[in-house]
Amino acid sequence: MNERQISVVVIGAGNRANKYLEYVIQNRQKVKLVGVVEPVDLRRERVAEEFNLAPSNCFTCYEQFFAAKIQADAVFICTPEDKHFEPCMMAIDAGYNVLLEKPIAQSLDECEQIRQAANRRGVVVAVCHILRYHPYFQKIKQIVDSGSLGQIISINHTAEINLDRMMHSYVRGIFSNEQSSNPLLVAKCCHDIDFLLWLCSSRCKRVSSFGSLNWFKEKNAPLGSSARCVACKVESNCPYSAVDLYRNRKEWIANFNVPSGGCLEDVIEQELLSGRYGRCVFRCENDVVDHQVVNLEMEDGVTMSIAVNAFTRDDCRRTHIKLTNGEIDGDERSLRVRHFRNGEDYVLDYSHLEGQPFHAGADLNIVDAFLQAISSRGEGFCSDIADAIESHVVCFNAERSRREGVTVDINWD
Ligand SMILES: NC(=O)c1ccc[n+]([C@@H]2O[C@H](COP(=O)([O-])OP(=O)(O)OC[C@H]3O[C@@H](n4cnc5c(N)ncnc54)[C@H](O)[C@@H]3O)[C@@H](O)[C@H]2O)c1
Missing domain, CATH: 3.40.50.720 (NAD(P)-binding Rossmann-like Domain)
Structure with missing residues (x-):
């Protein structure tokens, strides 16, 4: 208090x-x-x-x-x-x-x-x-830190972005352009990298990355398509249709501004007719990647591979941690923990957290921790700038690797 x-x-x-x-x-x-x-x-x-x-x-x-x-x-x-x-x-x-x-x-x-x-x-x-304030990710950290499974040898992690989220945020939306936002790895996956680094006991030594904007560009627009989905002849067969996303399925509309006295349906129609979210995904000014892989080697020899997927209905993070005495494998809905020797094998169910508001309470927990940190002059706070910057060092160097085609040795001095 x-x-x-x-x-x-x-x-x-x-x-x-x-x-x-x-x-x-x-x-x-x-x-x-x-x-x-x-x-x-x-x-x-x-x-x-x-x-x-x-x-x-x-x-x-x-x-x-x-x-x-x-x-x-x-x-x-x-x-x-x-x-x-x-x-x-x-x-x-x-x-x-x-x-x-x-x-x-x-x-x-x-x-x-x-x-x-x-x-x-x-x-x-x-x-x-x-993620550091989210019960599921905190549980993984707790299991790793307990030492019961030994030490980490390697991690495979996948950020499943989900196609609708990708189109809304990273193709049509405000995170689609590196100049006004950031490379996708920085914008979206600084969370993932921060979480993975949080689990480890040493810093990243080397990073390499591949990826590109492969699909959401004009040369891939289907024959007969047009600049806006409302006027498009091939809209009814298009998996990326804004009409389907916003008008039919009513997804990703929570942040459309409805003026007082107005109604959401009118705002959606207006957006489809003239807003940024009504545009054909092949004709936006997007330049962020639509797929990427990243490899890390840590100072203590731990290796990680991280994949960023947008072409999926899944909207989750999958993490498989291989330790000396066991493994942890989760997808945010369930967390499987296996010990190699004693046969102990259990699954923790987190499915009740799926779709819970405020990132299952994490958004509220971080404010609470921040206020406590102010009162205690920063003591005990786990995502301050000094910690958080490590993930950004890794993300920006991964971007350098991707662009320049080199493996980057990270200099921490
Ligand atoms: N922590 C997370 O899980 C998480 C999730 C999504 C987004 N984000 C980050 O949150 C940030 C905001 O994203 P958002 O989704 O809330 O965007 P948003 O567009 O909903 O909100 C940004 C607000 O800033 C306002 N704004 C623009 N210029 C301004 C200025 N000069 N001064 C004051 N306000 C200004 C905009 O009008 C808008 O209302 C981004 O950095 C984004 O990457 C974090």
Whole structure:
């Protein structure tokens, strides 16, 4: 229990911010929202109304907010990926603690600048690697750390992105372009790499990677297709149809903004007619890969292979850890643990967590841990910038390997 109520300001009141604000709603005695920064009127006004914020504490851009010098303990930075570095540096400079959405920034140099600035200023910068706060992934960590299965020899891990998620986020959506977001491995799989590194007791020594944007480009557009699915002659047979995804199946529509007095159906139709989400997947301005593999060699000899799949209905992470005395094999729904010698073999069922809101509570757990870290000046917090940066070192070097066709020796100095 925190001794005093902690005050926070949210910067970027979109999808992710709403998850963290749910914690604030549920824990008003512990934490108080005192300001919002959000350029979209509808979103900013919703937050202002929910938290009864004075107009003087509501801002359309972070430059205005930092100039106003609002009294607060922390900021939640939940902006798009090309707008992490600048507000984070400004927040650190102003002495705010920061809950920073992943990925940290758009280059290793920026990540390192944030780490050093946080160190100098003595503030907590927490990176939202939420798998560390998720019961299933925590269980794997607990089993590995218990030592009952010996030491890790190798890991095979697959990030199954799911085709609908891929199309919505990485082909049509806001993470489809490296310039405005990040390479897919950084944007999506810094989580996976962070989790895998968390399990290991040494750092990554070498990394190599292959992958490309193979399919979602114009030369693969079917004959007779057109720029928008609503007008497309081959739409009814297309597995990537926006009409099917948003109008028929009503998937991935939670973040479409419905103006007050409006209705979701009209917003969907408008999006299909003229929005980014109505576009043909073969004619978007996407440049992030649609498949990738990564290999790691750790300093203690552990090896890992990581595959990123988008052409699948699955939406999960599969992890198979081979240890000296047993193995752990899971897909987020179940976790099988086998001991080599004593025959002990059990399966833990996590299927009840599937589809649970807030990443099965992890989004709320991380805010709780962050607030405690502020109270205890960072002690005991497990995903601060110093830890989180390791995954980014690996991801950005994997990207270098993929682009340059080389195996990269990682220099930790
Ligand atoms: N931790 C996780 O599991 C997880 C999951 C999904 C996304 N993310 C990350 O969260 C971040 C945000 O993603 P999202 O899905 O919430 O996006 P989003 O588009 O729903 O929200 C971003 C918000 O920032 C606002 N914004 C844009 N420019 C701004 C500015 N200059 N100042 C203030 N606000 C500004 C946008 O209007 C929008 O409301 C990204 O970095 C993304 O990679 C993390």
